[in-house]
Amino acid sequence: MFPGPRVTTPDEFSRFKRQIKDKTGLDLESYKSQQLERRILAMVKQADQPSLGHFYRHLETSPAALRLFLDKLTINVSDFFRNPERWDHLAKTILPDLARQRPKLKLWSAGCSIGAEAYSLAMLLTEMNRMATSSISATDIDDTSMKQAKSGLFSDYDLKGLPPHRLKQHFITQPDGMHQISEPLRRAVQYRVVDLLKDRYENNVDLILCRNVVIYFTEEAKAEIYRRFYHSLNDGGILFVGGTERIVAHREAGWTMISPFFYQKS
Ligand SMILES: C[S@@+](CC[C@H](N)C(=O)[O-])C[C@H]1O[C@@H](n2cnc3c(N)ncnc32)[C@H](O)[C@@H]1O
Incomplete structure (x- = not known):
């Protein structure tokens, strides 16, 4: 397992968000960036990818990984009669x-x-x-x-x-x-x-x-x-x-x- 992705620059995040939008239609620019970026980096690490660029290529070549990424990104915790x-x-x-x-x-x-x-x-x-x-x-x-x-x-x-x-x-x-x-x-x-x-x-x-x-x-x-x-x-x-x-x-x-x-x- 890699120690974790190296430090990611704002440009890399912007490129990644653009690529995801082109590929899936999901507009990550409308999600709060700090929270989102933290979650994405945790997924990069979990997927053993050394950088965001590698992670994107991994998502591009594996429909299953892309599906999992989208599922995890949109946290779906819920309860009956919540509150x-x-x-x-x-x-x-x-x-x-x-x-x-x-x-x-x-x-x-x-x-x-x-x-x-x-x-x-x-x-x-x-x-x-x-x-x-x-x-x-x-x-x-x-x-x-x-x-x-x-x-x-x-x-x-x-x-x-x-x-x-x-x-x-x-x-x-x-x-x-x-x-x-x-x-x-x-x-x-x-x-x-x-x-x-x-x-x-x-x-x-x-x-x-x-x-x-x-x-x-x-x-x-x-x-x-x-x-x-x-x-x-x-x-x-x-x-x-x-x-x-x-x-x-x-x-x-x-x-x-x-x-x-x-x-x-x-
Ligand atoms: C935390 S759950 C809330 C579920 C339920 N409303 C509740 O309060 O128990 C958030 C849900 O928002 C969905 N979601 C996130 N981004 C969305 C989007 N752009 N359009 C529609 N649903 C979205 C997620 O897939 C997830 O199922």
């Missing part, structure tokens, strides 16, 4: 209010990872008896985590945040110890690969969940994503953000913060 007290607010106030106002609900989990967020929504709508009149889209840039999402198969570890009564109600435990989400919930969520930095967004949405995704992006990229979410929403629609996230100058951009982490399109 339960906020999901409680969603379940008790936000969703019932929306459901009262609209005969049909369109929901979008943007940056859905393994699907925990989308299936948490599907559970709430089922418990509210509103699944039949709702649609849930779930999108992510990472094809691998979405494959798990589509399979609906989760380990004990994946389900660590899930209350036991929901495990019992919505999952079937397999002989190998994995738990599969029930068929109606699996059919309730439509998955699609979407890069939030460049692809088309959903429209006429009533509720968007985009949580723990934009933390990796530059301030400019964040502002653009929130601007595009605003246009995706119906009037009065709501954006639910992650525990460390907020929309800078939200009033000027047309948002009303109706409670912490919930923004409404005015």
Whole structure:
């Protein structure tokens, strides 16, 4: 094993980011550079490559290595009902209010990872008896985590945040110890690969969940994503953000913060 890549210059990083964009379409310039570069260098070291240039050539010649690189880059840690007290607010106030106002609900989990967020929504709508009149889209840039999402198969570890009564109600435990989400919930969520930095967004949405995704992006990229979410929403629609996230100058951009982490399109 090499002792680690030699010191990498800003020019080398710029070239690497350009090459990745040309090859895969992923725009690394929109991700926070320090965090990103630290993670990339750790991967260069792990792949036993002496420099960033060597690492790129390795990615170019090995589709498997390129796939692994992209998977690792877009960290996809997720939990069912992540930050339960906020999901409680969603379940008790936000969703019932929306459901009262609209005969049909369109929901979008943007940056859905393994699907925990989308299936948490599907559970709430089922418990509210509103699944039949709702649609849930779930999108992510990472094809691998979405494959798990589509399979609906989760380990004990994946389900660590899930209350036991929901495990019992919505999952079937397999002989190998994995738990599969029930068929109606699996059919309730439509998955699609979407890069939030460049692809088309959903429209006429009533509720968007985009949580723990934009933390990796530059301030400019964040502002653009929130601007595009605003246009995706119906009037009065709501954006639910992650525990460390907020929309800078939200009033000027047309948002009303109706409670912490919930923004409404005015
Ligand atoms: C930490 S997970 C968050 C999952 C879930 N929203 C939650 O809060 O539990 C971040 C997700 O953002 C996705 N992501 C990163 N860059 C993205 C991009 N440009 N477009 C769409 N999704 C992206 C990653 O693939 C990953 O699944």
